[in-house]
Structures are given as C-alpha cells and as structure tokens.
C-alpha cells in the first residue's frame with residue numbers, strides 16, 4: 129500500500145511568496161506509516177484543504193532548512209503531538225534543519241524536538257528504519273550544503289531528489305524506484321544554480337529508470353510555461369511515465385501510474 133498526496137507543487141521564492149503553486153510538501157501512507165515530507169509554508173492549511181489529517185502523521189521528514197521545505201515542521205509536530213503534550217512520532221531531517229549549520233539556527237524548536245519519540249539527523253548515505261520501511265539519505269549539490277534527498281523503501285520504493293543540481297552519479301542513489309520525485313525549478317534548458325531544469329530531469333530519468341516519475345517544486349518559469357507540457361516532453365524523451373504534480377494531486381502506486389484524482393477547485 130502506498131498512497132501520496134501532494135500538498136503543493138511549487139518551489140522557490142516567488143512561487144512560495146505568491147502561492148502561485150502551494151508549498152505544503154507531500155504525504156506518503158505506506159505499510160501503515162504516515163510520512164509528511166518537506167512541510168513548507170501552508171502545510172497545515174493545505175492538509176485541511178486536501179483532506180489530510182495531520183494528527184495521524186508518524187514521521188516528519190525535512191530535507192533541508194530552506195523555508196519552502198521546512199517552514200511548517202513545528203506546526204505539523206504540534207498537531208501530531210497535541211501541542212507537545214502527547215509525545216509521539218519521529219523526525220528525520222538533515223543537519224541544518226535539526227542542528228543548525230554555520231551561522232544559521234535550526235528550524236526546529238526545542239519544545240517540539242522533546243515531544244518526539246525520536247529524532248534522526250541524516251547525512252548522505254545514512255540509513256534508518258521505521259517499522260519495515262527503510263529510509264536512506266541521498267546526496268545533493270545545493271545552496272544548503274547539508275541538504276539531503278530521501279530514498280524510502282517499503283512495499284514500494286519512493287526516491288526523492290529534494291533540491292539539487294544534476295550531477296554525474298546522482299542516478300545511482302535513485303535507481304529503479306517505483307516512484308521518482310524530482311524537484312524541477314526551471315523549464316527546458318533554463319538553468320539556475322544548484323537546481324534542476326527539464327533537461328536535467330530528463331537525463332536523470334533516463335539513467336535512474338523509475339517506473340513512474342513525478343515532477344514538482346515548480347518555480348514561476350515552469351508555471352508560466354505549463355508544468356504538464358514540460359512533463360509530456362520528458363515522457364516523450366524518456367519513455368517513462370512522467371506526471372507534473374498539481375496542488376492536491378493524489379497518487380495510489382498500487383493501482384496505476386495515473387493520478388487517482390486531481391484537485392480541480394480553487
């Protein structure tokens with residue numbers, strides 16, 4: 129069993145500030161465990177909007193400290209621990225989010241760290257497990273040098289690049305997943321340091337050969353050019369089913385490679 133809800137599909141400063149696309153991260157329900165990955169600004173609001181009960185969250189995962197990935201992690205933990213009164217759950221995060229990095233303070237408040245059953249700080253190649261699901265941190269090249277991606281292996285394998293530029297060998301950490309989630313900030317060959325564009329995504333998909341790929345974390349230029357058109361180009365070039373995330377999109381990996389439902393309201 130593996131079901132996902134995308135509580136956003138936007139990324140980068142402008143898409144976040146204007147909420148041109150939502151930035152609440154995504155949730156995964158797999159093998160009896162509920163994950164919330166990268167709860168950016170609006171995660172609580174989007175969860176309510178798209179029918180996700182954040183109280184049921186078991187694991188909060190934060191790939192790095194940038195606001196579009198981490199802003200609402202305290203709010204989600206507050207909701208799942210009933211205001212830090214009922215300790216439960218696991219936080220899996222990178223160094224900058226949990227401990228702080230160089231001159232930046234961590235995003236996690238101490239009161240919420242104490243309200244969790246456990247906290248796992250992950251560096252690339254570190255692994256941990258929750259019930260029968262293993263989580264491995266994958267490497268990135270990003271403006272937060274401690275950023276990680278995640279490879280989550282249970283009855284399905286879901287591999288998430290997080291924010292990174294494309295680099296040779298990146299595919300080895302995301303190979304042959306049932307679902308590869310790529311953060312694609314820019315369209316076509318329009319490059320931006322430390323992030324991927326469509327060309328990069330195509331190269332990664334060709335090398336990593338997932339069963340299904342979802343593109344998300346769209347900046348304004350992708351949004352203007354049309355995420356679905358970008359996904360179609362990637363699909364044509366790779367032969368792999370590629371979906372552009374939409375805010376509120378639900379996926380059931382057991383049923384098919386097409387979204388179960390797409391949110392159509394405002």
Ligand SMILES: [Zn+2]
Pocket residue numbers: 192194270272291
């Ligand atoms: Zn980032």
